Amino acid sequence: MNDTNQPPTTSATAVDVRDLHVRRGVHRALENVSVRVPRGSITGLLGPSGCGKSTLMRSIVGTQIVESGTVTVLGLPAGSASLRRRVGYVTQAPSIYPDLTVTDNVSYFAALYHRPKSAVDETVTAVGLASHARTPAGSLSGGQLSRASLACALVGDPELLVLDEPTVGLDPLLRAELWDRFRALAEGGTTLLVSSHVMDEADHCDELLLLREGSLIAQLTPDELREQTGEPSLENAFLRLIRTRTGA
Numbered sequence: 001m002n003d004t005n006q007p008p009t010t011s012a013t014a015v016d017v018r019d020l021h022v023r024r025g026v027h028r029a030l031e032n033v034s035v036r037v038p039r040g041s042i043t044g045l046l047g048p049s050g051c052g053k054s055t056l057m058r059s060i061v062g063t064q065i066v067e068s069g070t071v072t073v074l075g076l077p078a079g080s081a082s083l084r085r086r087v088g089y090v091t092q093a094p095s096i097y098p099d100l101t102v103t104d105n106v107s108y109f110a111a112l113y114h115r116p117k118s119a120v121d122e123t124v125t126a127v128g129l130a131s132h133a134r135t136p137a138g139s140l141s142g143g144q145l146s147r148a149s150l151a152c153a154l155v156g157d158p159e160l161l162v163l164d165e166p167t168v169g170l171d172p173l174l175r176a177e178l179w180d181r182f183r184a185l186a187e188g189g190t191t192l193l194v195s196s197h198v199m200d201e202a203d204h205c206d207e208l209l210l211l212r213e214g215s216l217i218a219q220l221t222p223d224e225l226r227e228q229t230g231e232p233s234l235e236n237a238f239l240r241l242i243r244t245r246t247g248a
């Protein structure tokens, strides 16, 4: 054991966060958070709006100033230059070029990551945008835009994919297809960290990180959450867990 009373990081660990404190403005956004994300798995980051999900993701991809604690990603300090090509990050605000078509946006990222043209077409199809491949990104709907942004991250074939609410605004069929895609990626060895504030997505995940008001309430599997609370519905299980842990 080390001085944080946690086992050492192993190569099976993609992300190792220890004793993380983050302040944003006057808010304490994260308070003493320690989590371990296993490689080749889907980890869901769940909790109510404002609980700190995006802040934890930003800390992991290295864009957040942290007050104290350590964040290790694929064995390196978060934000290390050599992680840039190994980590994909999709924020809630799509960051793509509005004047370029979907294909040209994805091709740009494919070129950065030395990926073949076939990967571009395959990725555009995978996010359900084949029929909009030649549409300028500026003319897409909100849901299409976020899928185009997702394609830009997917095409690089990163080892770690950090996705901030990737299924918001998508219809049920497309959501199901995307979760199938995420599962296929995890089975191929990619690590996915996916945030959501809707608990019905939690069943797609191998493990859940439950956050509330900047604190980690629990790290467990969906079945463990049901067993610990006796609630078949994950939504109710989360509420019960919060009430038990906080005495609310």
Ligand SMILES: Nc1ncnc2c1ncn2[C@@H]1O[C@H](COP(=O)(O)OP(=O)(O)OP(=O)(O)O)[C@@H](O)[C@H]1O
Pocket (backbone or CB within 6 Å): 024, 025, 026, 027, 028, 029, 047, 048, 049, 050, 051, 052, 053, 054, 055, 056, 197
């Ligand atoms: N730019 C900012 N400046 C100051 N405080 C911020 C800033 N961004 C977020 N916060 C605060 O930090 C806390 C955590 O915010 P964060 O965006 O991480 O939550 P979240 O769980 O991702 O929320 P949501 O589900 O609504 O996206 C909140 O109290 C929020 O008000």
